[in-house]
Amino acid sequence: MNSYFLIAKRFLFPRNNFRSNTINFISFIGLFIGAASIVLSISVLNGFQNILQTETKKLYGDYLIEDFNNSKHPNYFRDSNFDNINLSTFFEDEFLILTQNKQHIIEFKSVSNESLDEFYELNLQDNLKFLFEDEIIIGKSLANRLNLDIGDNVQIISKDFKLSSLSLPEIYSFKVANIFSNRILKADNFLVFGVNKEIFRNNNVFVELNGNISELKNQSFSFLSWKDRNRQLFEATEIEKKITFFTLLLIIVVASFNLCSSIMQISSQKIRDLAIFSSIGMKKNDIKKIFIIYSYLIGLTALCGGILFALLLIFLQNKLSIIKLSSEFYLVDTLPMQIYPADIIWLLMGSILLIGIFTSIPLRFINNLSPMKIINKQL
Amino acid sequence: MIIDIKKLTKTFIDGDRKLNVLKDINLQIEKGSIVTIKGPSGSGKSTLLSIIGTLDSADSGDILINGKNIRDELNIDQLRNKNIGFVFQFHNLISELTLEENVCLPKMIANELIDKNEINELFEYFNLENRMNSFPNDLSGGEKQRVAVMRAIINNPSVIIADEPTGNLDQDNAQKITSLFQKLNTEKNLTIIIATHDESVFNIGHKKYHLVDGFLKIS
Numbered sequence: 001m002n003s004y005f006l007i008a009k010r011f012l013f014p015r016n017n018f019r020s021n022t023i024n025f026i027s028f029i030g031l032f033i034g035a036a037s038i039v040l041s042i043s044v045l046n047g048f049q050n051i052l053q054t055e056t057k058k059l060y061g062d063y064l065i066e067d068f069n070n071s072k073h074p075n076y077f078r079d080s081n082f083d084n085i086n087l088s089t090f091f092e093d094e095f096l097i098l099t100q101n102k103q104h105i106i107e108f109k110s111v112s113n114e115s116l117d118e119f120y121e122l123n124l125q126d127n128l129k130f131l132f133e134d135e136i137i138i139g140k141s142l143a144n145r146l147n148l149d150i151g152d153n154v155q156i157i158s159k160d161f162k163l164s165s166l167s168l169p170e171i172y173s174f175k176v177a178n179i180f181s182n183r184i185l186k187a188d189n190f191l192v193f194g195v196n197k198e199i200f201r202n203n204n205v206f207v208e209l210n211g212n213i214s215e216l217k218n219q220s221f222s223f224l225s226w227k228d229r230n231r232q233l234f235e236a237t238e239i240e241k242k243i244t245f246f247t248l249l250l251i252i253v254v255a256s257f258n259l260c261s262s263i264m265q266i267s268s269q270k271i272r273d274l275a276i277f278s279s280i281g282m283k284k285n286d287i288k289k290i291f292i293i294y295s296y297l298i299g300l301t302a303l304c305g306g307i308l309f310a311l312l313l314i315f316l317q318n319k320l321s322i323i324k325l326s327s328e329f330y331l332v333d334t335l336p337m338q339i340y341p342a343d344i345i346w347l348l349m350g351s352i353l354l355i356g357i358f359t360s361i362p363l364r365f366i367n368n369l370s371p372m373k374i375i376n377k378q379l
Numbered sequence: 380m381i382i383d384i385k386k387l388t389k390t391f392i393d394g395d396r397k398l399n400v401l402k403d404i405n406l407q408i409e410k411g412s413i414v415t416i417k418g419p420s421g422s423g424k425s426t427l428l429s430i431i432g433t434l435d436s437a438d439s440g441d442i443l444i445n446g447k448n449i450r451d452e453l454n455i456d457q458l459r460n461k462n463i464g465f466v467f468q469f470h471n472l473i474s475e476l477t478l479e480e481n482v483c484l485p486k487m488i489a490n491e492l493i494d495k496n497e498i499n500e501l502f503e504y505f506n507l508e509n510r511m512n513s514f515p516n517d518l519s520g521g522e523k524q525r526v527a528v529m530r531a532i533i534n535n536p537s538v539i540i541a542d543e544p545t546g547n548l549d550q551d552n553a554q555k556i557t558s559l560f561q562k563l564n565t566e567k568n569l570t571i572i573i574a575t576h577d578e579s580v581f582n583i584g585h586k587k588y589h590l591v592d593g594f595l596k597i598s
Contacts, residue, residue, distance in 0.1 A: 003487030010475035276471045280485045281460020372434040
């Protein structure tokens, strides 16, 4: 066994030294709790961010091509065979929906029946897979607001009052074929799906995509990811994650302070031993190495322990749904938890850096270690 | 000649006072010899041994170990590890390490392979073969000092420097350690420098010196 590791290990578990053992244990617990708290908190934020992505994807896909011009690329997607991409081409505009005594601004999304079946996940009643031209699917909140139910008739008018040959606004009649429920971004309050394209005055075609878009990257159109489309919300969750990470990292800073005092105490207790090491030819940097190993033995064990403990809790929550939530408020009925390797790598890197800094501070005295003075003083 | 000391001086400053602890010290030590140095407390014996052992530096003068001037040595820690073994008044063993680990420490620092047979033989030679896995606190004072001697000789150093090696032992154990030094010198041809107050230890020297008023005088 490496001599520095052996000595560090023996210093870490001294025989009959309750005080050192207690200080080491407190440092260990601090780092353990810090690491576990960070992993658990970040996993909850990741979980909600994941819900946001999943629910958004159900209605809007992963990517949007806003500047896809149908006349310029009329058969682009039809002629090309993209194995890893699922897409939906559609028209979209704002309209006014009218019932007998109520009206509301809606976003009418005219898609194909194929997309309705394969691209969007609306979780419709009776597993509806086909819409006629005069049928629409509306959101649950909109249906409640307008007192609508499946089978009811509504009228839709272009918000810029497209006029007929008789100079009257063109009014289109539709039947509510189904109702979807997806409260993400309040979508079911304004989003309406249909297959009718005649109500649109312009021919602007949009494309939504799911899958790997790398093979499309060299095309002239640009992509908006779900993050770009919901930038404010996404950035808010990202900032929340960062603030949580740095706030909880303070627990690790405090535990590192404790580790620093532990190193100061053990190094002053062992000053005679350090002088002996020097007298038998150990370099000063190698003496420092002992305490750095000592520190990282506590630190890494506690960090790994804390991370593993948190991973176990995340696993149990995802398997057994221990913590329940009200789906009315949170979109989901159990606390979502998800952790990514990158989060753990950031945590480990940050903690390793902090432990290194706080360990090196008390070790500066070793540069001035005079073995002769220490050994002779004892005489 | 294993050690050659030329015109060595050392001064300590104590406030306004200047203490010339070592004045123009010249000393030649042959391989396989025992050199003993005696002097009153504070006469500079420990300082001289520390300078020879490269734990301290002289103000002027030269020390050659195996013909090499230690001033020119870039890796002084390695030189100390390979060429010098220390035995102090207190055993100075590492209480958290077993006796075997304490003894092997110089080899571990030098990153040398540890020959288990060699270690077993060494423990047998010192009659401590049953205590290899014990810790220093489990041993008597005499046994601890024997382990300290084992640690000093494990790397086959050019010289053993012993500073008051019997100062903390009872008469019986002091006698055993003195005999051990003589045995090591005879059987292993080890070069030993001992600073002592003890007349019986002083008398084992092939060359005996008195350190008085900073000057080293042959006895």
